[in-house]
Amino acid sequence: MLLLLLLVWAGSSRADEYAAKQRELAEIKEAQSRAQALLADLAKTESAIMAELRELDQELARAKQELARVEQARQRTSASLAEIEKEVKTATQRYEESQAKLAEIMVGYNRRLRQLYMSSGTDLLDLLLVPGAVDDWVMRLRLFSALLEQDVELYQRVSAQKAATEAERARLNRERTRLQQERTRLTQLERQAQQQVDQVAKRRAERDQKLQEILKEKSGQEQAIKELAANSQRIQAWLEANKPPPPPTPKPTPGTAEPRVKFARPVAAPITANFGWRLDPLDNVNRFHEGVDFGAPEGTPIKAAGEGRVVLAGWVGGYGYTIIIEHANGYSTLYAHASRLLAEVGQWVNTGQIIAEVGNSGVSTAPHLHFEVRRGGQPVNPLEYLSE
Template structure:
């Protein structure tokens, strides 16, 4: 091959390569662009997941509280539906009684009406001409005319009464049908509420079971409960300090004239009564976790009672807290003075409010299964200077 031919071939090859290179690079760039797009999409998805995760409830007892609020709402709505159903049943019973009375009255009137029609058919209707011709004199005529008017009036009144009573019966029947349709609707709503309640109870149970069987969750739940207990301790100690400061201030000023907490404070007797009459299901003290073998403090005494059992104040005092406390559920804390306070937890409902004065034996709540509770019971604590002590030493 001569030199000119070699140059021509080389030139053609170089030209081909130069022309092909942009296409090869374009394909590679497109692949990289797709990969980058996929990575960016994954990053967006993960960011969305993170955002959603941040919106979800993080702690065990916050989850329980949220579920409990929905459960309480559904329970209240169910109670209203049941009350509406009772009222509707009473209305139906009343309407049925009124309908029967109206039907009996109509039956009696129709009997009279049919007898009247039969008599007219047999004897013929008395005409004005018969009255005139058959009259002996004007007085007899007047008497006959008056009697005829009365008969006609009586017939008209009977017919009108029957018409009204039939309309009344039709109205009552329509009302019965309407009320019975409402009953079916209420039954449907009632079933929906019951299903929702069962669903929320199942969710609640699932959270509790996870707290029991998942080590990390169980540890977090216990730490939350201990944080709540420490918060209660600090709150009670602060109350005692403020009361002592108020008493000192009143003493230094001679105790005259002013109105202070020290002069209005309701003091307990110091002798506590059991808040419920029920067997003890769990004592105060340290216990070993059944799965993980770790030691946990049970800061009170548990009484085995059904949900809704009235809970009584162990002694007189002032309500320090009444409401939801993380881990404890619906809780009442009573400050009895002299550093003593009592706590009533896992209630279904509280019957007092913070700042309220209560007497010994007064109903302060109703037992339940809220907060970190695996079944209906009353958790009862006695605290001295904010710290939990064995309640059995004070009852």
């Protein structure tokens, strides 16, 4: 009796451990799905930021090009202004020289005019008494007159030069004012262009920093996915090595027919795919469909088709979240692509008991229940075993 209890306890402990491992595997699969989804989101964000960076690079290049253009224009204007300043200085010097020359001419002119005036006051009687004095006096008058005419001519010429110089200086001053205003305008534009370059460069630096954060987080997720995959393989190997043996198939008594097993419909929904050969909707390849599919909304209750013990409850590759129930006479039923499992390995379930909910897990195109009936481990047509 003690030995029997120990064996029962050991079997129960092994079943509990197996169920715990299946739950752990299911949790890892969920974590893998979440990590893959997050990795996909990170990849989308990375692509979006890369596109933003390309646009910002183009915008920054345009801003720098505009800054260089304005800077060159300002430098050209400054150079032209410097040349104008020189010309204004030269014109001012010429103007001042003309003024000084005119003043000098006027001094000479006034001096000669006084001399002429004083000469004109000479007594004619005295001139007549002195031999040759009249001729002398006339010659001096002519000389003074010629000098005065030269002074007038020179004054007019220098005055014209002064007027021309003044006009040139006025023109140069107007050009200088225009260039000063243009330089002020270009300096303001240059400052604005530099601000634009700085703003775009700042935005690019911020997006680049965000990209580095995304890449770091992406690397962490990739490492986490590798670790989850390694843990998943380890647990799957353990489950395979410690898979409980199926119950023995009872043999019918000679001379008696094997009883016909009937199962209840696992879900109240129409059949969308039958048992047998068909074109796989995923890749359009002809494959053998080992069960039937019930098209039901996600979350629809899945019921046990017959009483028996749950021998598998967890993630099974392309089947997604799956439950397998062992029944009498070597039969078993499989329920795949569930969204939630409500039964555990080792649990005894009754016909019609809710064991899971319809989902879209694993390799699936839409929410549905994939239902299989197996006899001696071999798939058979479920429709031949389902009650009406």
